[in-house]
């Protein structure tokens with residue numbers, strides 16, 4: 001039996017989406033949308049009351065934590081004629097939001113361009129099947145549509161991931177399409193005009209750490225509403241994300257193991273404090289240059305969990321947690337590990353004295369940081 005490592009959002013949440021669609025009969029819905037803006041918001045932010053669908057009770061879970069107003073603004077932007085650009089630090093759920101929005105609004109999250117230094121205009125608009133091109137000449141059936149073409153033709157969202165990794169002149173091929181909502185394929189002659197269908201729009205994501213790699217032109221910027229996605233602002237929320245994501249990853253890997261809330265608390269606190277540069281007890285902390293993202297915290301937690309599952313007796317070890325933390329920080333600069341040691345010998349030491357318990361064990365695990 002084979003099993004997908006990570007099913008698409010529309011598959012993963014198939015039941016929730018179907019239940020929302022069935023209940024979504026009275027709200028205003030933009031042309032070409034599968035759900036109303038209210039139902040899209042509920043899909044991403046969760047619903048208090050469960051839905052009844054085909055004799056079952058479906059709980060619509062909260063998927064994005066932190067800023068509800070941001071999600072509403074994103075949805076409203078997509079109802080208009082400008083695109084949506086999600087910018088922010090790495091690991092702040094930009095990609096996740098863009099996937100969830102596309103799955104809820106269009107029912108498809110895979111109509112996506114991956115921006116890289118090697119992205120070309122063909123990969124955005126269309127290319128040709130050369131065998132057919134030679135035998136038939138330029139016809140619609142010889143044309144191989146790329147995500148922008150597909151989005152316009154079908155009236156669905158086109159996602160453009162990491163747009164600023166793409167050379168600026170290539171990014172700019174979006175400009176005319178986004179303002180005129182028409183794409184010209186000169187090779188097709190009179191039939192070469194593709195008019196965008198209702199439901200089409202573009203969601204871009206860009207990482208602020210890549211700023212300056214390929215800055216977007218101001219002409220292109222004007223075709224988007226920008227939303228800045230910030231890291232989760234509080235420890236409890238970050239802990240919840242770590243536990244939930246790690247549990248989901250374990251489930252899809254076929255691993256049966258209960259997550260450890262204590263370890264998540266330690267990790268969420270460490271990431272939060274190192275990111276902010278100040279501890280809950282008021283110490284100033286030297287910030288590491290590595291990205292202390294929630295996604296990175298999830299990965300450290302999951303790694304520790306898998307170590308416990310395969311090599312340990314199934315109980316997470318605090319010492320292994322501290323050791324794995326070094327891996328996350330060691331990516332960029334050696335000094336970061338030094339800063340982590342400094343954090344342990346001041347902040348964690350204090351917490352061990354005042355709070356005891358797992359903090360004491362965490363402090364004792366500091367020798368694993370190297």
Ligand SMILES: Nc1ncnc2c1ncn2[C@@H]1O[C@H](COP(=O)(O)OP(=O)(O)OP(=O)(O)O)[C@@H](O)[C@H]1O
Nearest residue numbers: 064065066090091092093094095096207245294295
């Ligand atoms: N506010 C949040 N709510 C829920 N999950 C979050 C949040 N922030 C981060 N995460 C978790 O972090 C993971 C990584 O997010 P994602 O890959 O979408 O980040 P990104 O912003 O696209 O990063 P990058 O810039 O590196 O591409 C998400 O899948 C989710 O598990």
Ligand SMILES: [Mg+2]
Nearest residue numbers: 094095096205
């Ligand atoms: Mg991303």
